[in-house]
Each structure stands twice: as C-alpha cells, then as structure tokens.
Amino acid sequence: MICAIFATDESGNFGFNNGLPWDKSKGDLSFFKKQTIGGIIVMGANTFRSLNGFLPNRRHVVLTSDEDIHAMSTTHSNLEVFYDIDQMIESIGNNFWVIGGPSLLYEIGDKLQYDVVFHTVIEGTYDGDTKLDHQRIVKYLTHVHYRGRDGKTVHKYINEYKF
Numbered sequence: 001m002i003c004a005i006f007a008t009d010e011s012g013n014f015g016f017n018n019g020l021p022w023d024k025s026k027g028d029l030s031f032f033k034k035q036t037i038g039g040i041i042v043m044g045a046n047t048f049r050s051l052n053g054f055l056p057n058r059r060h061v062v063l064t065s066d067e068d069i070h071a072m073s074t075t076h077s078n079l080e081v082f083y084d085i086d087q088m089i090e091s092i093g094n095n096f097w098v099i100g101g102p103s104l105l106y107e108i109g110d111k112l113q114y115d116v117v118f119h120t121v122i123e124g125t126y127d128g129d130t131k132l133d134h135q136r137i138v139k140y141l142t143h144v145h146y147r148g149r150d151g152k153t154v155h156k157y158i159n160e161y162k163f
C-alpha cells in the first residue's frame with residue numbers, strides 16, 4: 001500500500017526552522033510511530049535532515065541529489081537514497097509511508113495515487129516556513145484527525161476538515 005502521514009496546524013503550516021511548527025507534546029508522534037513502525041518511511045532531504053538521526057525500527061528512504069546523503073547510505077543499512085521517484089519504486093516496491101515534505105507528498109500522490117492518507121490537524125496556528133497546499137492533497141485524504149490544544153483530545157473526520 002502507498003500511504004502518507006503528516007500533520008499541519010489549522011492554517012496549513014507544516015514545518016518551521018527545519019522542525020515542526022508546534023511543541024512536540026502537542027503533536028501526534030505516538031500515532032505516527034504506531035502507524036509507521038516496522039515499515040518504510042519515504043522523505044525529502046530536508047525532512048531527513050530534520051530527524052537528526054534515524055527513527056527506530058523503520059527503513060529510511062530519502063529522495064535527493066545531495067551526494068553526502070547518498071554516501072551515508074553505504075554505512076547505514078536502514079537508509080536508502082534515490083535521485084528520483086521512478087528509481088525508488090523500482091528498488092523498494094510499493095509498500096511505504098510518505099512523510100514529507102509537501103512537494104514530495106503531492107508528487108507521489110499525483111504519480112501513484114495513495115491508498116491511505118492520514119492528516120492530523122493540530123489546533124491553533126503557529127509560526128511556519130513550510131506550508132501544505134490543502135487543495136493539492138485534499139483529493140487523496142482518507143483520514144483527518146483534529147488534535148486539540150491539550151495534545152490529547154482527538155476528533156476524527158473523513159475528508160471533512162477544511163482550512
């Protein structure tokens with residue numbers, strides 16, 4: 001299955017200073033972990049840099065032209081790096097989670113379609129420098145979760161949330 005999982009605030013902010021716009025405690029990291037554990041996570045170069053290492057028990061697949069990241073894959077067995085999506089698909093097959101950034105989410109959706117897309121909306125608006133264009137992803141959404149300011153309350157919608 002080709003799946004995507006990501007979060008934004010209420011105005012579509014997706015990233016800030018190569019991290020998340022909101023405090024981690026408000027986010028949905030345990031939900032993200034539960035869904036992706038044991039699987040393959042596909043990401044762009046900046047998202048990989050933002051991890052500052054590796055998430056346990058997941059294969060990391062990175063799309064980039066950055067030769068330093070390509071070189072890292074020779075010494076890390078949980079890292080595979082590709083120059084383009086076609087090359088990636090040929091190598092890893094079609095069972096993975098796309099986690100960001102936004103342009104990669106649109107590109108893989110437009111090229112391959114998604115089976116499952118989880119979008120968590122974090123209550124509130126935060127500083128951001130990377131935004132998700134809701135129009136470009138809404139057609140693929142299968143699950144939208146709205147996480148309250150306390151970080152715990154979750155409401156579930158299917159394709160109903162609009163910015």
Ligand SMILES: NC(=O)c1ccc[n+]([C@@H]2O[C@H](COP(=O)([O-])OP(=O)(O)OC[C@H]3O[C@@H](n4cnc5c(N)ncnc54)[C@H](OP(=O)(O)O)[C@@H]3O)[C@@H](O)[C@H]2O)c1
Nearest residue numbers: 006007015016018019044045046047050063064065100101
């Ligand atoms: N809210 C969330 O759920 C979430 C999830 C993940 C990340 N983030 C945040 O989002 C921000 C990073 O996002 P970003 O927009 O900068 O994007 P990104 O996709 O992580 O990185 C962009 C780079 O990835 C490479 N890339 C992307 N698509 C490619 C493709 N199809 N083929 C080859 N290379 C490709 C390119 O690298 P080269 O230029 O090196 O070729 C491109 O410059 C960070 O702040 C991060 O913390 C948030």
